[in-house]
Amino acid sequence: MKALIVDDEELARKFLRELLDGHPEIEIIAECANGFEAVKAAAQSKPDLLFLDIQMPKLDGFEVLELIGLGPAVIFVTAYDTYAMRAFDVHAVDYLLKPFSKERFEEALRAVRDRKGDRAPAPAELAATARGSAHLDRIVVKDGSRVHIIPVSKLDYAQAQDDYVQLASGGKNYLKQQTIARLEAALDPGRFVRIHRSYIVNLERVVKLEPYTKDSRIAVLADGTQLPVSRSGYQRLLGLLGGGAEE
Amino acid sequence: MHPILRSGNLGLYLLAWSPIVYALALLLTGSARLSWPASLAMAVPLCVIYAFVCLSAWYPSRALPLGSGRLARVLVAHVMSASVAAAIWVLTAVAVFAVLRRSEAIRAAVPGIYGLGIVVYLLAVAVNYVLLAIDASRQAEAHAVEARLLAGRSELRALKAQINPHFLFNSLHSISALTSIDAAKAREMCVLLSGFLRGTLGLGDKALIPLHEELAMARSYLAIERVRLGSRLQVEEDIESHCEDWPVPPLILQPLVENAIVHGIANLIEPGLIRISAKPITGGGLSIVIENSLDADAPPSKRPGGFGLAMARKRLSAHYDGAANLFTAARNDTYRAEIRLPENGAANL
Secondary structure (H helix, E strand, O other): OEEEEEOOOHHHHHHHHHHHOOOOOOEEEEEEOOHHHHHHHHHHHOOOEEEEOOOOOOOOHHHHHHHHOOOOEEEEEEOOHHHHHHHHHOOOOEEEEOOOOHHHHHHHHHHHHHHOOOOOOOHHHHHHHOOOOOOOOEEEEEEOOEEEEEEHHHOOEEEEEOOEEEEEEOOEEEEEOOOHHHHHHHOOOOOEEEEEOOEEEEHHHEEEEEEOOOOOEEEEEOOOOEEEEOHHHHHHHHHHOOOOOOO | OOHHHHOOOHHHHHHOOHHHHHHHHHHHHHHOOOOHHHHHHHHHHHHHHHHHHHHOOHHHHHHOOHHHOOHHHHHHHHHHHHHHHHHHHHHHHHHHHHHOOOHHHHHOOHHHHHHHHHHHHHHHHHHHHHHHHHHHHHHHHHHHHHHHHHHHHHHHHHHHHHOOHHHHHHHHHHHHHHHHHOHHHHHHHHHHHHHHHHHHHHHOOOOOEEHHHHHHHHHHHHHHHHHHHHHHEEEEEEEOHHHOOOEEOOOOOHHHHHHHHHHHHHHOOOOEEEEEEEEEOOOOOEEEEEEEEOOOOOOHHHOOOHHHHHHHHHHHHHHHOOOOEEEEEEEOOEEEEEEEEOOOHHHHO
């Protein structure tokens, strides 16, 4: 069984390595000090088991899980008990609270063995739903072995592309494996509007609306981009702008 | 209800009326030409009745506080109610004498009784104002005691809140990891942690401590975090030596140093710097600055703010009566928090 240790503290990594010494069946393929390294290492060597800290620089544990996009068994290792509910929402096998005993660690490993063979749901989708009621404040996108972090304030619009969404931010486009409906649900509905079956727009970027056909309009963004607005999209826009502010 | 009736001092109150009984009896022997025993026999019940009438002065006194600034209006109101009360008294006396078929005897005494009635009523008003003032000062005292208690309690809560439990859990986890990796280092960490905790407990009952003691606490906190974060945490100090004894509220730097770690260094992949400096302000006062590296891309939810800073601000304003300030600012990849203390900070305490 291939395992990945992800923790920004060196001592915490060493401790896990020491505890795993007594388990020759588990091979540590990499130790990662941050989320970027973890995403890269996971892409290279498909681990079966992930020891994952939550509070880390740049990418937190849940974002790492969202980007890894395959189904390794996950054991969260953290000093914070506040994420436990979210952890089980993403089907973590166990949640170890620092500091923990060797016995508690063995118990977590037993749980992994018992779960082996179960097909875990894809973490990307789960991590997105596990956010609960809080709105996204940034979106993580994997591009090969690189990771882009897009703050939602810099997202201009999103366009549906089958099972993907194309995210436009500052003239660049990023492709993320997520449906537009899921993205819409995660964004703040006061700032982002689904103006069309295939488009979500950042309200701050819209400079004007122009009539197009009898039933549809075009939204013009600050950078000149033109996006189609459907009839129901127009109703949603009006609702958000306080009715009749435009035109 | 009137405080005299409420407190069961009615007997004492009636006893206080004996000079008035004497005055009325004197009046009756003089004007109504009654014998001493007869005028006393009349004066006692009349005074008992009037004693209760005068108790009613409590309500207008309470409704018209002296401090309201309209002294003339208050005076007119009381004189008017005094005339009414005195009139009631005179009518009672006339009625009693009429029943005893001595109406002609009382006639000469009426102006005297009326005058006495007004004077006594106004006296009662004055006594009521004194009672009200005593009541108010007692209440103010109770408020002050309550406020002091509350302040003490919130201080204690503030001090407890300075120590983040996750700091403890993380430190204990580091010790747990070190026991097998480096036992000597584990012992050292135990000593550091105990020193820090003992310091926070001991400082709670002091209003002010010298800056060098406060800095020692911050240093031991950073030393503990350095065990956990390793080379990711760099610390620089620039303390002007004559600032070392400046009095500061204990643990006032703690939330700032903790923010610098939790919201600063802990979010960085590369090593980050925490810089602590203290220097006098030209024109008086002390400036303590804590700067730390910051991940400029971190979302706002990971930026400092919140509870620790609010508590520090509250404590500063309580200690220095608004003369101390806490400024924070984030610029690109540096976060800066500055505490400015007034020159005569210790004098307020």
